[in-house]
Amino acid sequence: MADFISDLDFYQLDELLSPEDRMTRAAVRQFVQREVTPHVEKHFADSTFPLELIPRLAEFGVFGANLKGYGCAGMNNVAYGLIMQELEAADSGLRSFASVQSALAMYAIYAWGSEEQKNRYLPLMAQGKLIGCFGLTEPDHGSDPGGMETRARKDGHGWILNGMKRWITNGSIADLAVVWAKIDQGITGFIVEKGAPGFSTRDIHGKFSMRASITSELFFDDVRLDAGAQLPAARGLKAPLACLTQARYGIAWGAIGAARTCYQCALDYTRARKQFSRPLAGYQLVQNKLVNMLTEITKAQLICLRLGQMKDAGTMRPEHVSLAKRNNVQMALDIARTARDMLGANGIVNEYPVIRHMLNLETVNTYEGAYDVHTLILGRDITGIGAFD
């Protein structure tokens, strides 16, 4: 038996990582194994987010880990990707929390905020003392956020905000919401603090996916905002889309973690489980499935490593991220579904992590640009013809 099985590094990509990257991954993996995995099944069953992990993750330096300054760790993007991978190996909901906090809410302020906003919010968000959410999607505008109906109108020096957002991760537990709205000049972003009069939230129940993550609706009813609440550099749809690029980058890595957990589980299970007096893993049909999983995960690892290098070098385009998000999440979802099948009846119970990952990955496939939306983005890139705008 080869050693790589336990680590799933078939192409010895570890040799291409820096010692700091490996150290980062080892530390996060150890943290996740000790402090997250043992409790995650219960949070999924009860539909609760493990709030107690927030200070631990913050102390560890996870929030805004790839941002520079403002109390952030300033890691490179490969190390950041590895963190996302290890978090999602436990649960996509945990990775979602970290993605929203870091790549959406913190990044929006980091990229489009004033110096005053950055100094006020980012250090506390890095310390996990302020939780952020990111309100782009609306009930009637998902894949097409440019059609948003939330509006802000000028009122003296400030603004009056009206509208609603739906499917917002961390919505009701957030201390501040980065909210995207239309003004006369187009789309811009606002920081709306919890408790602002006219701002309320309601959680979405009945989810079969991402149960260990909070998903809410946000309501804005004549919410009065100071001039200082607007993100001054956020002009046009490209501002929220730049945030999505950051989050999608992390998702492409995260999907590898979820896929790895499912593959590992299917491998262990089919090696131990005997039917017709032989281990399931001894049948050609089962080996074919395992080998396909190994191949797809290895390809996804290569995509991410190269993407991370390009992101660090400043040569990564959003379309590069689309390819990685589209491929890797579909890959993880396929592996989760196949692993579910391979576990037979045990594949439907929460004694094994597989069905939870499978259900979570349905969300990961949809959010941050559904699979087909990335197809359209890439199609436009290679043909020069937009099929959706």
Add this chain to the structure above:
Amino acid sequence: MKILVPVKRVPDPATTIRVLPDGSGIATDNVKWVINPFDEIAIEEALRIKEKQGSGEVVLISVGQTAWQEQLRTGLAMGADRAILVKADTPLDTLAIARAIAKVASDEKPELIIIGKQAIDDDSNQIGQMLAEMLGWPQATFASKVELAGEKCTVVREVDGGLETVAFPMPAVITTDLRLNEPRYASLPGIMKARKKPLNEIAVDSLGVDLAPKLKIKTLNAPEKRQAGRKVASVEELVQVLHTEAKVI
């Protein structure tokens, strides 16, 4: 107070170890390497002492090859102040390693050496004791609790059938047992800071100590594969089999 913590690089306990066909060692391709878990406990204890005292220096030392830098960096990322790699191009036996560390210790003059009671790869359980002898310092092995008061140190030791409390003056050598503490994780900011911390290399030959091997590994054998169990029909047969085949009764 200055605390010296020797650190060994060992295979990750989670990796499957394969013995080379000729029995000369283990296959190291695809093995992940980590700090010996007992040494990790030693680093943690040193950091706690420093934090409690509000000042001091935690210095790591390894006697090994260039690749060992990675484990030293991990220790620096946990919070140690600096590291020394005594570079040996070929693996040395425990006596030579102890001599090298003792030599560096006599230059560094730490008040304490805290070291894992054993390494999880060869389970020798020797270096701490050898250091105490070479330096002429008191030793407290298998520590499960360490307390400092002035020049004096009190250690609770895990011994067969109970606990033993010993007190001794410093400088001294302490070896750590599993229950001493739970080591912290290297945090991400810690990993970034570790990059800039000093990691000095010294060639082992330059220390002027006797490195001649006194120990030779003749062969390594993998543990025998567990045989599948067998069902017996009756208690009589069980007793019979235990007597004639297993020869345990």
